[in-house]
Amino acid sequence: MKRTTERKSAKVDLGAPELYINRELAALEFNFRVLAQASDPDVPVLERLRYLTIVSNNLDEFFEVRVAVLKHKHALGAATPGADGLSSAEILARIRERTLELVGEIYRIWHDELGPALNADGIRFVTRDKWSEKQRRWLQGYFQNEIMPVLSPLGLDPAHPFPRILNKTLNLAVVLKGRDAFGREGHMALVRAPRSLPRIIHIPAAVSDSDGDFVFLAEVLQSFADEIFPGFQVCAAYQFRVTRNSELVVEEAEVENLARALSEELAGRGYARPVRLEVGADCPRAITDMLMANFQLEDADIYRCDGPVNIIRAGVIYDQLDRPELKFPHFTPRLSPAFAKGVNEFDVLGERDVLLHHPYESFASVVELLRRASQDPGVLAIKQTLYRAGKDSPLVDLLVEAARNGKDVTVVIELRARFDEEANIGLANRLQEAGVQVVYGVVGYKTHAKMLLIVRREGSGLRRYVHLSTGNYHQGNSRGYTDIGLMTSNAEIGEDIHKVFQQLSGLGPMIQLKRLLHSPFTLYSSVMGKIEREIAHAQNGRPGRIVAKLNALNEAHVVEALYRASQAGVQIDLIIRGACTLRPGIKGVSDNIRVRSIIGRFLEHSRVYWFGNDGDPELYCASADWMERNLMRRIEVGVPILEPALCRRVYEETLENYLSDNTQAWMLGADGRYTRRHPAAGEAPHSAQQALLSKYCG
Incomplete structure (x- = not known):
């Protein structure tokens, strides 16, 4: 859209680039605010760990999507400056500068603040230079029994070229010395950590005299790499991790079946073009150069990590440890007082609107409304949008039940919800098998609206009941995200929502709405x-x-x-x-x-x-x-x-x-x-x- 050029009333040019912050840099800046929570001593220590891993995850997604798209456009010469006036080269340079600061801060907090705070509460991530002899023996046995049998090390030579490395997986570059069985001198080898292996190993209390000792898998692989390559001297083993472009590109107007096209695109997502390489801080230049050459990356794409390259994995202990005193106090969301036990939700909504404020108020009210609708003989139709639903969603179960109970059920599923594409394709298949009419939305426009419409026969007429939300129909999100939901039987809002669903499923013309902004x-x-x-x-x-x-x-x-x-x-x-x-x-x-x-x-x-x-x-x-x-x-x-x-x-x-x-x-x-x-x-x-x-x- 062309920006306004006439600003007669303004004393300054409101289109001046210096008045606008770059959107990518603004998105990156958010992570510094989240990381500050990991450094806050007033935050429970396991929550601090969770914040640190949230930032690491955010950074992964930032490179997978935002940086990947920007680099792609830059390479094609197709990146046009936004309101901030920065070229793609300038943005990429500033992203690197600020990301280096962020990565440095992540590992500084890990070593200097979070590590000591965890230790004080009996939780240790034990590095191999700190293992006791008893711990080393146990870890060696664990390596031989649980890790070694599933490893497939790969020596690099003309017959064994550099393999395809899956997005965001843990890998080791191993330097070997000696001759192999065929008389060849020592060489480079790669060890890919199988996805089936846990990245964090909990050392038993009997071995550590504590139930809070953990070890990164990478440390174990590095320590016992000589057993992976018998007959060789392992000179060194260096961690690395590559991040790839995860933005799916489907020319929607040119495909006959969006679900099939997305499924085919998803199959290659894990091996798309690399955009970032993380290496251990100790990785020498020669190894980094070799990795850069194979991934076709440049110096500006390399980030050195002063600690585990997959530090994000540390967050698994949050759920493993039953230490409520080290987490935010437990809370139980309030059930909306509008829906007393045994009340009929339709009777309540027939009298007044009900507002839900999550996570302080329970999402159960939404579930119970749909449960009532799935079983009520007066309900004729249910229509719902699903952007992210999560695993084992009770709402999905109820939609299936409603269809089997003879209701006319239509669900608009957004297949292109980023990183939920595969789950949503599976969800669409399940609903279709149950007799639900599934719609994929409108080509070129993601369906992001959160809407539930229930059509019920009452007396001689029909009445519409609606739930609209600022957040997804996802029970997990409803416990961790703040959102507003409105339940209403307002006739004008109900008619508006009906028209929106009709447009989504029937691909109809422009509609006029009375109440909703659309x-x-x-x-x-x-x-x-x-x-x-x-x-x-x-x-x-x-x-x-x-x-x-x-x-x-x-x-x-x-x-x-x-x-x-x-x-x-x-x-x-x-x-x-x-x-x-x-x-x-x-x-x-x-x-x-x-x-x-x-x-x-x-x-x-x-x-x-x-x-x-x-x-x-x-x-x-x-x-x-x-x-x-x-x-x-x-x-x-x-x-x-x-x-x-x-x-x-x-x-x-x-x-x-x-x-x-x-x-x-x-x-x-x-x-x-x-x-x-x-x-x-x-x-x-x-x-x-x-x-x-x-x-x-x-």
């Missing part, structure tokens, strides 16, 4: 229109106010509109968890805009838009961030919260509450860096998430 049709224009309305209020001497809670903000036109609103005097507060390309606090441009990010126990995921509208405020909960892809290239919905009491509740809990946070809030500066907020002198500490935990689960 991407890619009206959501963008509605958001822009509401910003313009606040500008008009401010220009006419009335208060202008915007508060929005999002995961990300990068759509350049929206950013420019917010700059104009700030110039007009509109007061703007943005609560943005991840990437934000807007620069707040620039005099004459954005000095009326404040941007904060909340990083806490739960992943902030709810999207809420609030517009003051001169005392007649409007509030929407949505599945969409203010990103180009959500506003232009996805199927999304934003639902108004119409009941005044529920509207106040959403405002108070998701906006006002978060604006008062002075313990887990990070404030974005005009330079693109974040500073953590702390209570001022005499100010009581306030954590938005903890306040909600106390309110609902106290």
Whole structure:
């Protein structure tokens, strides 16, 4: 979309590149805020470990997708500068510079802070130079009995060329000295750790006099590499790990069967083009050069790790250890008081709307609504979108049951949900076998909206019951993500949702909705229109106010509109968890805009838009961030919260509450860096998430 060039009312050029933060760098910056949790002594130590592994996982995905796509476009000469004006070469150089800082900080925290903190609580990751003789003997036996039988080492020579290395797997480059059975001098060999082997080995308490000693598999492989290559002297063994492009490319308009095309593409994902090589800090240049040549990478793609290259694997002990005192206190989500035991959900929703605030309130209410629908003889049809459902989803079981009970069940499954493609293809097959009508959405537009529609015969007519959410129909996510769900039988909202489903399944023409904001049709224009309305209020001497809670903000036109609103005097507060390309606090441009990010126990995921509208405020909960892809290239919905009491509740809990946070809030500066907020002198500490935990689960 071409950006606006006429800005007659602005004293500065609001399209100037220096006013915009690069979206990739903004996304990378989020990980520094998460990593700070791993360094926070007030966070339970196993949670600190979990945060460190979350950052490692985020970094993997960042390279698999964002860096991979950028490198591909750069190689083709197809990368065009965004609003920030940076070339692809400049972005890649800055990504490397900042990633080196992030990787260095990960391993500094691992060695200097997290390791000692874990040790103090009786948990040790024991390196091979610290093994006792008793531990060494046990690990050698474990190696001989459990590891050695499944290894397939590969010597490198013209008859044994460099093998295909699977994405993100643990490998060793081994330097050998001596002659083999055929009289050849020592050479290089590779050892690939089989995927069936655990990457973290728990040493029995009888061996360690402690039940908290763990060893990385890589350490064991390095220590007993001589047994893998009898007759050779093992000079050294070096860890390495390659990250590959994981972005699937399917020309949807040119395929007859999207599921089959995706399945074929998935088969090669693990061996796609390399984008990053991680090596141990001790890996010599000659070995690194050999690996670089085989993976066709450059110096800028190499990252040295001062510790295990697969440090992400350390996180498995979080679930292995029964140490509740080292984790966040357990909580039980509150059951919505609207649904007392034995109540009929349809009776409740026939009288009033019900709001659910996850994870503080239980997702069980959604499950029970669908259970009721699957069994109720009056229910004729059920329609639902599934973006990510997770394994063993009770909702999927109930959809299958509903179909078998004679209900007309339609499910829109987004096959292209990143890293869930394979699971969603399997889910689609299961539902189809049960008689569910499965729709894959619209070519070129991911179906990201979270919608459930139930059509029920009541008396002589039909009534629609709806659940709309800011988050996925995924029980696991509902325990760790903050989201808002609305249950309603509002006739206009129900009719709107019916029309959206009809469009998704029937590929019909443009539809007119009464209540919902609908991407890619009206959501963008509605958001822009509401910003313009606040500008008009401010220009006419009335208060202008915007508060929005999002995961990300990068759509350049929206950013420019917010700059104009700030110039007009509109007061703007943005609560943005991840990437934000807007620069707040620039005099004459954005000095009326404040941007904060909340990083806490739960992943902030709810999207809420609030517009003051001169005392007649409007509030929407949505599945969409203010990103180009959500506003232009996805199927999304934003639902108004119409009941005044529920509207106040959403405002108070998701906006006002978060604006008062002075313990887990990070404030974005005009330079693109974040500073953590702390209570001022005499100010009581306030954590938005903890306040909600106390309110609902106290």
